[in-house]
Amino acid sequence: MSKLVVTSIGPASSVQDGGRPGSQRYGLVPSGAMDRLSLAAANALVGNELLAAAVEIGPFGAAFTARGGAVRVGLAGASRNADIGGRPVAFDSSATLAEGETLNLGFARGGSFSYLAIEHGIEGEPMFGSLAVNARAGLGSPYPRPLQSGDELKTQAASSAAERRIELPAATDAPIRIVFGPQDDEFAEDNKKLFIDSEWKISATSDRMGYRLEGPVIKHLDGHNIVSDGTVTGSIQVPGNGQPIVLMPDRGTSGGYPKIATVITADFGRFAQISAGRPFRFKAVTMAEAQAEAIKFHALLHSLPDRLRGIEDLGLNIEALRDANVAGQAVSAVDVSTWQVAVP
Amino acid sequence: MANEVRLIQMAEPLSPPRLLPSGDSAITVEFSRTIDDAANRRVLALDRLIAAEPIAGITETVPTYRSLLVHYDPVQIRFDALGEEILARAAKALPSETGTRRWRIPVTYGGEHGIDLEDVAKTLQTTPDDIVARHVAGDYRVAMIGFTPGWSYLSGLETFLHMPRRKDPRLLTPAGTISIGGIQTGVQCLAGPSGWHLLGRTPVRTYQLHRDPTFLLEPGDAITFTAIDAKTFAEQDRAAEAGAFVAELVTP
Numbered sequence: 001m002s003k004l005v006v007t008s009i010g011p012a013s014s015v016q017d018g019g020r021p022g023s024q025r026y027g028l029v030p031s032g033a034m035d036r037l038s039l040a041a042a043n044a045l046v047g048n049e050l051l052a053a054a055v056e057i058g059p060f061g062a063a064f065t066a067r068g069g070a071v072r073v074g075l076a077g078a079s080r081n082a083d084i085g086g087r088p089v090a091f092d093s094s095a096t097l098a099e100g101e102t103l104n105l106g107f108a109r110g111g112s113f114s115y116l117a118i119e120h121g122i123e124g125e126p127m128f129g130s131l132a133v134n135a136r137a138g139l140g141s142p143y144p145r146p147l148q149s150g151d152e153l154k155t156q157a158a159s160s161a162a163e164r165r166i167e168l169p170a171a172t173d174a175p176i177r178i179v180f181g182p183q184d185d186e187f188a189e190d191n192k193k194l195f196i197d198s199e200w201k202i203s204a205t206s207d208r209m210g211y212r213l214e215g216p217v218i219k220h221l222d223g224h225n226i227v228s229d230g231t232v233t234g235s236i237q238v239p240g241n242g243q244p245i246v247l248m249p250d251r252g253t254s255g256g257y258p259k260i261a262t263v264i265t266a267d268f269g270r271f272a273q274i275s276a277g278r279p280f281r282f283k284a285v286t287m288a289e290a291q292a293e294a295i296k297f298h299a300l301l302h303s304l305p306d307r308l309r310g311i312e313d314l315g316l317n318i319e320a321l322r323d324a325n326v327a328g329q330a331v332s333a334v335d336v337s338t339w340q341v342a343v344p
Numbered sequence: 345m346a347n348e349v350r351l352i353q354m355a356e357p358l359s360p361p362r363l364l365p366s367g368d369s370a371i372t373v374e375f376s377r378t379i380d381d382a383a384n385r386r387v388l389a390l391d392r393l394i395a396a397e398p399i400a401g402i403t404e405t406v407p408t409y410r411s412l413l414v415h416y417d418p419v420q421i422r423f424d425a426l427g428e429e430i431l432a433r434a435a436k437a438l439p440s441e442t443g444t445r446r447w448r449i450p451v452t453y454g455g456e457h458g459i460d461l462e463d464v465a466k467t468l469q470t471t472p473d474d475i476v477a478r479h480v481a482g483d484y485r486v487a488m489i490g491f492t493p494g495w496s497y498l499s500g501l502e503t504f505l506h507m508p509r510r511k512d513p514r515l516l517t518p519a520g521t522i523s524i525g526g527i528q529t530g531v532q533c534l535a536g537p538s539g540w541h542l543l544g545r546t547p548v549r550t551y552q553l554h555r556d557p558t559f560l561l562e563p564g565d566a567i568t569f570t571a572i573d574a575k576t577f578a579e580q581d582r583a584a585e586a587g588a589f590v591a592e593l594v595t596p
Contacts, residue, residue: 021415024406025391026551026559028493127553137493137534138553182364182372227379228490228497230406230413232370254408254490262367265418290368291418298419 002069002158004118006151007102010060012113012207014146015122015153016249018051020130020139024230024253031134031249034113034208035269037301038077041166042117044304045074045094053124053131054117055147059108059275064116064153066097072119072158073103076166078111078273093165093311094119096158110171111273120156134250163311166304175283176271178236178261179290183226186258187238191218195244195260196284204276208250211272217242220258228256234263234271248272264290266297358386361411361434363427368418373430374411379527381499384487385439387412388564390430393437399429407563408488409497446566448592449531451522451544452577453479458544464524467507476571478502479522479543484529484567489559494533494551496561501529513539520545520581522569531561547580548591555587568594 016039019032033039033056040050048054054074055064061080064073072094075082079091084103089095091114097103108114124131124141133140143151184192195218203212224240231237235247237257246263247255263271264285274280285293364372373390376383391407394414401421406413416426453476454461465472484498501524509525514537517523521532525540532538533550546569550560561567572580584590 022404023493023559024404024413024415025489025563026493027489027491027495028551028559136536137551179365179367182366182374227377227409228488229372229374229408229411230366230370230490232366232413232415234367252491253406254488259366262365262370264368287365287368287423291422294368294418 002071002099002155003067004071004073004097004153004155005065005067006147006149006153007063007065008149009062009147010058011146012058013060013062014056014133014135015053015124015140015143016056016132017053017130019132019249020128023128027253028128028137029134029249029251029253030130030233031132031139031208032130033115033132033269034249034272035077035111035115037168037269037297038113038273039115039117040301040304041076041092041168042074042115044308045076045092045164045166046072046117046119047161048074048117048119048121050301050304052117053122054115055122055153057105057108057114057116059112061107062105063102064097065102066099067152068099069157070096070098071155072096072161072163074117074119074164075114076117076168077114078108080108080114081106090165092168094163096163108275110275112275113273118153118155119158119161123154136250164308165311167307167309169300172270173280175281176274177264177267177285177290177293178282179264179287180261180284181259182229182262183258184260186220186222186226187218187260188221192260194218196282199279199281200244201279202274202276206248206276208248210245210247210251213244213246215243218244218260224257226256226258228254231255231259232262234265234268235259236261236263246271264293266290266293358435358437360431361386361390363430364411365423366413368423370413370415371423371426371430372411372413373434376410379409379487379499381485381487382439383410384485384499386434386437389437389439390434391563393433394430397433399426401426406490408490409499444564444566444595445562446568446594447561448568448570448594449546449548450572450576450580450590451480451546451569452572452574453522453544455574457518457574457577458522458542460523460541461543464507464541464543468504475505475543478505479524479529480569480571482529482569484569486561486563486565486567487528488563489550489561492532492534492536494531494549494559494561496531496533496550496567498529498531498567501527503527505529507541509539510541513537517542518545520547520549522546531567545577546590547577547584548589549584552584552587560589560591
């Protein structure tokens with residue numbers, strides 16, 4: 001049996017999948033990947049079910065070593081400098097570690113979370129149909145907690161399939177779209193306008209439960225205590241200090257602060273990827289528009305297997321490298337000599 | 345019977361709930377803006393009726409004090425169409441007491457297991473024994489389960505025991521804590537933060553992995569408490585850890 005051994009890893013890194021919906025009525029939150037599209041892209045690269053369990057890697061670097069045989073991985077999400085035994089590896093592509101080789105990943109660039117999927121999946125014991133880590137509830141497998149050095153992710157030996165890359169839509173810095181509600185009537189129109197018209201930053205104290213926003217103070221019409229009601233991933237609640245908190249996949253299933261708005265499904269992963277301290281804006285859309293975008297997002301996610309390409313297809317690879325360039329990497333799409341990026 | 349009185353009250357037409365968008369994949373069906381037992385009964389009635397007469401596209405429902413959160417897949421059904429279906433069911437979802445389960449939950453009060461009992465008694469100008477007697481005498485209902493797995497919020501706390509929450513919430517309170525806060529009492533399953541006043545602890549696990557059922561209580565279940573001593577608590581705690589319910593199902 002092959003396994004991938006965690007040789008080094010930073011905080012906020014855990015096994016995540018599509019989550020465990022269905023028990024929110026008992027207070028159990030679904031958890032699951034912060035950026036589902038990137039999770040699905042990583043899985044598509046190695047032929048897995050799109051929302052199978054993969055390693056969600058937080059902003060810091062990480063390294064993994066193959067033991068007991070070769071291991072094929074798919075890398076997607078926030079790009080990083082990456083190499084296997086000094087051999088550069090591109091994001092949005094698959095790569096294989098021979099027995100004993102180490103995959104080194106640098107800091108996340110232009111995002112917060114990367115996804116490392118393993119061909120044949122990660123072995124574990126599903127709880128409520130999911131391996132996703134929810135540390136507070138003691139759930140997750142193979143470890144019910146964030147990953148640590150020395151952890152082992154068991155899998156099967158890599159197949160002889162050719163390596164793949166995946167063509168994803170170009171990254172965008174467009175505002176994060178929201179629909180107002182369910183408690184936007186707890187706020188005066190000028191405060192709703194302030195929420196939409198202002199620049200926001202994500203606080204460094206954010207985590208998988210909630211992203212705390214820093215910006216102007218949003219005032220309530222009638223106090224900040226409401227009777228607790230149900231939350232969704234993407235709920236934007238406003239506590240007493242007027243600094244909104246966006247609820248993330250490990251949120252509480254209920255909450256007692258007014259919720260001014262909700263991030264739309266299609267933009268949630270893009271929101272989750274915004275780095276702490278980087279300014280962004282919200283944009284209000286109608287329910288019809290949000291649902292049309294949700295349907296498009298669903299279609300995009302399920303189209304990922306059709307977006308796989310051979311790694312040797314140079315013409316299209318230049319496009320992938322141009323994307324890498326947008327993310328701030330000093331790579332020339334036309335000068336092959338610059339592709340071999342040094343890894344810290 | 346109280347039940348009959350309730351049914352007669354419900355004979356008047358049911359006012360429609362408000363449909364509030366919670367993003368593109370959930371609707372908050374709001375019956376009241378306050379903690380209101382009648383509204384909570386309508387929430388639970390609608391929840392039951394949706395379970396009995398499913399609507400294609402609904403992925404799960406989450407009852408809370410005053411609203412039912414309906415999660416759905418917008419690929420299968422849109423906000424307007426789902427809203428119509430929900431309103432049609434809300435108009436005929438009558439609260440009913442039939443089939444209500446009743447649990448008796450053992451609690452050891454005070455001492456190290458209920459560190460706020462003395463202070464609560466002082467604040468309410470009575471004795472700890474009186475607080476315990478009043479809490480045990482209550483007839484409660486699971487109004488909602490939320491925040492963390494198994495955290496059961498109960499309605500039915502007598503007015504005398506209503507108290508504002510602590511100014512400084514505790515960051516860590518023990519598993520199995522039985523507490524009061526505002527006009528509610530609660531059964532907490534996992535250790536975690538809480539701003540409520542801690543009266544005691546139960547060995548009952550309302551959530552326990554690898555036990556069938558994993559979740560013991562359902563929204564709408566009736567609850568009474570029974571006082572046990574610390575020694576019994578320790579014995580029952582071991583039994584519960586091994587998978588016993590410890591809570592006693594009184595009816596049905």
